[in-house]
Amino acid sequence: MATSGRWWPIASNPRRSVPPSACPTGWTDPVHSLPLFHRLTDQPVMVVGEGEAAEAKRRLLERAGAVVVGEDDPRARIAFIAMADPGDCLARLKARGLLVNVVDRPELCDFTTPSVLERGPVLVAVATGGASAGLAKALRLRLEALLPQSLGLLAQGLADARQRLREKWSDGGERRRALDAALADGGMLDPLDEGSAARLDQWLVHGEAEPFWHHDMMLRSDDPDDLSLREARWLGQADLIVHDPAVPPAILARARADAARSVLEAGQGAIAHSGNVLVIRRR
Template identity: 30%
Template sequence: MQYFPIFLDLKAKSVLVVGGGEVACRKVDSLVRAGAIVTIVSPTIDRYLKTLVEQNECQWIQNFYSKDQLSMRYVQVWATTDNPELNHQVHHDAKQLGLLVNVVDDQPYCDFITPSMINRGRIQVAISSGGASPVLVRNIRQRLEAQLPQNLNIQADFAASKRNDIKQALPDVESRRKFWERFFDLPEVEVATSHQVLESCYRHLIDQPNTEVGQITWIEFGDDVELLSLKALRLMQQAELVLYAQDCPFVFIDSVRRDAERLAFADEVALSTMLAQAQKAQLRVVVLIPQTSTKFSLLIKQAMHLKLASQ
């Protein structure tokens, strides 16, 4: 992983943009929409930026760049001019003050980069190749845009509006997590276009007891993670505990739910003990075993009430 992904809260935070051309327009537009206090330094600026300045959306220092214009109040500095020498000077000055700086389209001079974004209101999906292939990123974005429903913003807004209500109804984090999983799986929620529909689903489900019990899903891994079935991937995302053979490739382990507990087992005896503890706690468990292995057959047969998921 070349860059650590992070969403930064820029509301009421000061950001300096050096340059006033087309590139600056794109960056300033995004920064203003994120709520940043943007200061532009440039002798001249694009018409769009002038409009933002006239509307008090950002500030303009109508002058050439000078090191004296930098200060510790800026959480980000952007160098967007078409003069590489000037951009590198901005980078040098910003680094001396310990400021995060981005020289646009000049990756070695970037402390951070901006990913391609898909926006559905509160839901944001960021895609990045670390600057390696913008065209590939654009293609991925187009595919995801076609897959993600437009009503995700409605769902997210509704969930946010219920944060206090659900804490009173379901006092512990685990029960709230399982409730939301059931809620967002409802067919009516997936196609909802109004707050009223979601409210109806919410009220109906909040009064229903959670009858979910623990389960164990056996998934065989091979050499190619892309051969996993959609069902297997879905169950891997729902698992609370993932048990995996020591020779399991990391790409399979990394495909499971991020907050699931992950434990390796060395043999059948160790696995049997882990499964017994998981069953007692009624956890949803995924067990990753080699495709060609037969030594776990007895354990699978003993779990007759549990589902088997394979490729």
């Protein structure tokens, strides 16, 4: 999800296997694509081909603010090919160093384009790595029903209030805990509540940061789907995760990407940390 206008999501596809030694987090099965949001306003993007598929790509790019150009434009760094036989064109563009998307040929793509839901500056991109555009669309339509139109107003309001947030909560961890509490289910700024944007000023005056916590969690299973809602919330809010060496990567993958991590050592005593600490043990 992104919260800045005129960005467009593109999922890069490495199309190669990664050895375990190249995965410092311990994952041996890396994600198939890395979602990136590209600022395309006034940027040249190439579309090669004719017909409905090519026109759909042109409309998509123009909506994102890009300048659609042809194959003879040397400035483009990203290209879309909508042709029945893309082989020669693909070879030419790859030789020029362009990142290329070939419509309906995910095995030839350097990147894929997801199904996109837009709420003002909020973009939600749903991708399947080219496996099924229909599935991505179905998921997007489900999300359309969940996310209120006012979500964009809430996002813009939070962006405009960034300086006020820093003044009220100068410590980054404290500020994050205050936002986490406000944006939680039933919170004052619950993003699924139509009225949240209208309560932003009130929250900036009266809102308080949650005190930091320290929780111990004993895994009942190596399957992340067996985590309780509370445990999943702890993983998403922890600033530091101290875990048993045997905790599987699939569990740790549910944590905040920027949370600090360390391995729990035998006989380790109290953990001093000015933030939310989650200790994960394995039976």
